[in-house]
Amino acid sequence: MNKLNLDNKLITSCRKYAKSIAKDVQDYINKHSTVSVERTVLRLLGIEGVDKFDVPLVNRLVDDVKENGDLSLGVSIYIASALKANNKNLTEYLDYYLSNNVSLTDNKLVNKNEVDKILRLYYKKSLTKIKKNRDLRTKLINKYGERKTELYVIVATGNIDEDVLQAQEAARAGADIVAVIRSTGQSLLDYVPYGKTTEGFGGTYATQENFKIMRLALDEVGNELNRYIKLVNYASGLCMPEIAAMGALERLDVLLNDSMYGIIFRDINMKRTFIDQYFSRMLNAYSGIIINTGEDNYLTTSDAVLEAHTVTASQFINEGFALEAKLKPELMGLGHAFEINPNIENSFLLEIAQAQLSRELFPKAPLKYMPPTKHINGNIFRAYQQNAMFNIVTNLTEQKIHLLGMMTEAIHTPFISDRYLAIKNAEMIQKSMKSLTDEITYKKDGFIQKRANEVLENAHMLLKQIDKDGMFKTLANGVFAETKRAEDAGKGLDGVFKKSNDYINVVSDRLEAYFNEN
Amino acid sequence: MNKLNLDNKLITSCRKYAKSIAKDVQDYINKHSTVSVERTVLRLLGIEGVDKFDVPLVNRLVDDVKENGDLSLGVSIYIASALKANNKNLTEYLDYYLSNNVSLTDNKLVNKNEVDKILRLYYKKSLTKIKKNRDLRTKLINKYGERKTELYVIVATGNIDEDVLQAQEAARAGADIVAVIRSTGQSLLDYVPYGKTTEGFGGTYATQENFKIMRLALDEVGNELNRYIKLVNYASGLCMPEIAAMGALERLDVLLNDSMYGIIFRDINMKRTFIDQYFSRMLNAYSGIIINTGEDNYLTTSDAVLEAHTVTASQFINEGFALEAKLKPELMGLGHAFEINPNIENSFLLEIAQAQLSRELFPKAPLKYMPPTKHINGNIFRAYQQNAMFNIVTNLTEQKIHLLGMMTEAIHTPFISDRYLAIKNAEMIQKSMKSLTDEITYKKDGFIQKRANEVLENAHMLLKQIDKDGMFKTLANGVFAETKRAEDAGKGLDGVFKKSNDYINVVSDRLEAYFNEN
Amino acid sequence: MKIRPYGDTLNDGATQVSFTLPIELSAKAIQAAKELAKKMGLINPSVVHSEKIGKNFSFFIIYGALNANVDIDKIKVTEIKKTSKSQKEIEEMIKTNFERELIFVGASTGTDAHTVGIDAIMNMKGFDGHYGLERYQGIKAYNLGSQVNNEDFIKIARDKKADVLLVSQTVTQKDVHLKNLVELVELLESENLRDKVILIAGGARINHELAKELGYDAGFGPGNYAEDVALFAIEELIKRKEG
Amino acid sequence: MKIRPYGDTLNDGATQVSFTLPIELSAKAIQAAKELAKKMGLINPSVVHSEKIGKNFSFFIIYGALNANVDIDKIKVTEIKKTSKSQKEIEEMIKTNFERELIFVGASTGTDAHTVGIDAIMNMKGFDGHYGLERYQGIKAYNLGSQVNNEDFIKIARDKKADVLLVSQTVTQKDVHLKNLVELVELLESENLRDKVILIAGGARINHELAKELGYDAGFGPGNYAEDVALFAIEELIKRKEG
């Protein structure tokens, strides 16, 4: 795996800066929580469903506290107090809550120390279920084995039933991983839609029921094929930790989980999403779900040659964030992409340099490698070729999560035949070039090595600067994706609050204890 | 260019065997001539056109001698005698010949020594024209420059006017070399059709007029583009040397010229075509026309993995034949192909090994590298990918004449869009991977090196065997392309004759003298 | 002049088609594909490839000769000629004809998060070597970014006293862009603003034809740059001033 | 059941088309492409790609929703079921039903030089792991190779007393294969031989349907092997013996 002759000291220094950058943000995070974090706690206590106005119960409860109580204490204490005061179990209390015009804040608050005792029963059930999911996943993967490079496709019809059909056919065609793309705009909703859905735009709503339906379908087809088919969905957005919880409960295997994506591409407030990200990644860590980060997206708005180092720097920072959340390298699906203009001389060599650099910098990470999108046009034949070239680099540089490019990338979300042809494209490369990476070495100080080292040096310089400026200012400067985002602008800031000294979050307390033990 | 770590002693030994094999056939050739060789002499004396039954004059004259005279003397002496006896120049004599019911053999034969003196005037005119063509080609190539790897496409509409249109558009799209495919079956005609043609099947008739029309068209578009566009046609077949002469006169740049192709794939008698080939290659050598050989075709009937060495062995033999005909390595466009089943594990590595082997064995030769055809099916997207993979190997192994694969290979002769897309495919690879071959080395004794050495060893063993058996027996055994051809079967044997001791061929005498001097 | 698709001979009608049928692959499925091709007007269609692409799906590639032709002399397209005017010349036009800065307000609207298109037209940096409107003297350009809903867009347009509105739409699935574009026109009309602005749409699947149909003044697809848009808007503004 | 092409939703009709038009690229050319697509029955066709591919040629890729559907229950295909019989079983059939060797004569006829197809069916070695007819006990197979003209073919068939004639045709440009195949039938009829043999055609563009139309007993395209051909011929010979 060592083909680039990289400077190890430089790498260590990058990590040091990244750690310091993440730590700085973490200091902020530790003092705050968000409505979404609190709703996640409720979900993990087992609260599901919507009221008669289709408002999710968890939203109603947290909003209730926000309006009528002191959310800075966290929602945990309010629930515990309500159960105790009413002498009801959770189901009984929720029935009571919904049928009578009461507030969660109506009750005398219990002593801080009692909270966990009252709620343990509930969150334990969830955490046990998640643990079982994790064990089952491990068991199934051990049973069936796992490909070195896994083929990842998306379904995006908007209709979960149609998605199921297409996901199963994709698995039969050879896909290892299936992602259900979310309906466009969902990431800006400050609640998670409920129940099975059959309408969406450019994707299907991420709901717990839809997760369940798809998980079942993939298990079914996996059983038919003697393979474990991984399921992916998207956490990034205003409900990051809630989706992480839902994904954990329904045995998703991968979650797109990146605050940077939300900030830059969805204009979500940075404070909000940093806090949400931390809690959601802790859940990912506990549930054994691989995260996918979105550095690849930077290259859709910035130039992939000039701004390559911003991807690398961001990967280091995302690694830093992930480590804060106790995520193991084996779950860090850092993102990168094949986005250099193919009309540039030696662009293929530049792509090799970049992909191999990611590979060598994060040797244990199940890197997510994205196909060309920006320089794909409506010429489906040209696109099919570009995807073949991308597939070659994927194999040459031994990536793990191999998102397949679609020949109709510039046209529509994939048709069933687009996906099938994409899989066959990747399979032909995988098979016909199986040992190619073992066969070849790159010239010492040649074009590829030089480029990789140059990108690493630039990333190092950038990290140093960011460490000086801090993340907030860096984002305001538009360092990533050439998009500027102000500290106090963007969506969802009103859902952020400072934790009081008496703040309690029974789930994160439990998880922290768990991580300390394990 | 040295990437395979080949055994030089083995290579030298291969060449020794090949030389001995070619020499053995040459001994046979030297004693014989054919009707086509004689017709070629007439063509180079300036005889063109057809009689009122559309029979080419050159056929009529040679048949005349065959019937009424002694062809073993060669046609030269009959023409010389006729001119002298009738005291006419050639044009006058031909008029006389056609209007009166006379035979070329009616005249008293001149003294052997007089023949050249009488005819020199005529063939000198042709040879001078050819020399001028050669010089002009060199001049234009020097003026415009030449790409390292030249993109070669075919036109095959059957209609020379439509061919012109498509050839010019191909050049504008980026083609460096344009081949006009012959109408299927022409290679079995024992005469060359005359004049401009607009009907053909799977290709356009190779006629001198069509050559002229296309040469003009390519010069025109080349002038527009500031490039020299090379013109290719096919000599192999029953009229090999005649087409070589026509090609020389009309400034073709490349001729498919391979007796082995005729024998195996057209069932042409081996003696006939060996003799024809020798004379035609002498003409190619004189006119600076690159020959293309057809080893690639073997892999359409034999397995490209198991029979790879037959291609290599045949390349050595064809080099041997070419050297006998005084062809310089710079004109030896030996053929090979990308024909391994892509479903075979590591087939891409096998292809690299084979292509690089050809490259290193014949470092000066403008190798002709053929695209996948056999394992292309009606899936045009898959085909486009296979062609991209082929284009990559072409660039990695620095081939010279790069025949472009068509996505519709399994369907029809190329549409204008097929050709365009094929050129764009190749250009994207050329540009984006420009320096890749300089960047990479193959593992010592790795998969690729091992395979190349194995093929070379097998070729060596085969050459040794062929040297023992002789070419005639070898072909009877079906060593190449798994096709057996008997020494005295096949088309065109009746056109072969043994030269008498008094045989004269003014053109070959002149050429031999020329080669001795140059 | 009537024309037909061209493969390798004039009027051969050579056409390639591909589609998936939601049935298992069989001789019957192949025949079904062929009959569909015939219904498309292909003479002698040849199913050159058929492949099982799932339990209940088969994929077909077909070649045939299209019977239909089209008379190109009868085709009318309202086409905005690509300008040969430079940024300088356009700035000059503004200076000559207007005493004030022209206000352009642009956004990628609705839930659309794609900004590259609108940025290409508006941002300093521009696209493909063509500077964006922000760099034009005489133009004040406000780029509101993406995910701007129509109400907010109109509000800001009114606040800024926009002369020209630029709307970008990239996501077209289930025709979400059409809904969104039409809604904007309706809102503008209901607020009596429609006639007071030049309304321009753009995006990968937008063209002038379509934009006109939807009630816009112009539409720009791929391959257009700031100068094309600026020139159109300014000529239109001059016309309106004079007319 | 009526079916339509399928993209990502049942009955969405999603269809891809590409062709070249013999005119320069322009908005007009794009519109012409769109109108042709409409004439093909595509609703809302979208020209997703257009490219100048020569001085006077432009290339188009189009997606649209096909309006037409096809009723698969009404489709009739005469299909030769691929056999599940093995070489052994077929040899047994011959032994049981005939006292003599059955004579098969095959060739790639006309100027066609492609032998891989006919070899796949006839040669010892076979194809894709299926042995050829030469290896069958009870069958005497003569493979005449390629470029055999119809007259010679018939002469040899008569000499060898052929029961079954196998004709391969690969080159189809300008329908040369049709001419050649029809000529063979006519020659056989004029020599009163047509009824005395089982006449079978094969090749990349041949199918049973087409072969029947041309007056053959059967036609085999890609994906067929010696056993399929042998079984058809032998069942037919038994029928004729009995009938």
Ligand code: B12
């Ligand atoms: C970059 C990109 C993204 C980036 C956007 C970053 C950003 N800040 O813009 C990211 C990664 C965030 C993204 C996300 C998504 N994307 Co996106 N994305 C693309 C991509 C790769 C390129 C688009 C682009 O930048 N083109 C370059 C610009 C310059 O071209 P353009 O927009 O056509 O602009 C030109 C003209 O049209 C015109 N123009 C454009 N706007 C305007 C406006 C005016 C007024 C004028 C005058 C002219 C004009 O001028 C420009 C210059 O000539 C395309 C695929 C492709 N190759 O086309 C998919 C694509 C557009 N995305 C798609 C989808 C579905 C999404 C998602 C919904 C789901 C997903 N796949 O993740 C999300 C969410 C986005 C949302 N809700 O809108 C689909 C849309 C399918 C469809 N037809 O509906 C596409 C086609 C990919 C696909 N096949 O699935 N995407």
Ligand code: B12
């Ligand atoms: C190999 C090949 C050659 C070899 C042939 C060697 C040989 N001894 O056979 C060589 C190199 C000599 C050659 C030459 C030419 N070829 Co060629 N060739 C091909 C190629 C690559 C593969 C054909 C093949 O072998 N297929 C594999 C066999 C097993 O498949 P099959 O024939 O379909 O056979 C199966 C069935 O159809 C069936 N079957 C076939 N015959 C029969 C008969 C019976 C009785 C039965 C029951 C079944 C049966 O059973 C087989 C097994 O399932 C194709 C392109 C392609 N990828 O298809 C072009 C192709 C056929 N060739 C073509 C052409 C034009 C030529 C040439 C005329 C010009 C040229 N391009 O050089 C020359 C001259 C040939 C001539 N006059 O016939 C064109 C034909 C275009 C058209 N549709 O008309 C093609 C499609 C290439 C192209 N796109 O231009 N060719």
Ligand SMILES: Cc1ncc(COP(=O)(O)O)c(C=O)c1O
């Ligand atoms: C990290 C990350 N999260 C989320 C998304 C998708 O988010 P949305 O559902 O907002 O389109 C992406 C898409 O590329 C992504 O890269």
Ligand SMILES: Cc1ncc(COP(=O)(O)O)c(C=O)c1O
């Ligand atoms: C060496 C050689 N000669 C000639 C030809 C073409 O010959 P014909 O015109 O007989 O098809 C080929 C075709 O592949 C060839 O390789």
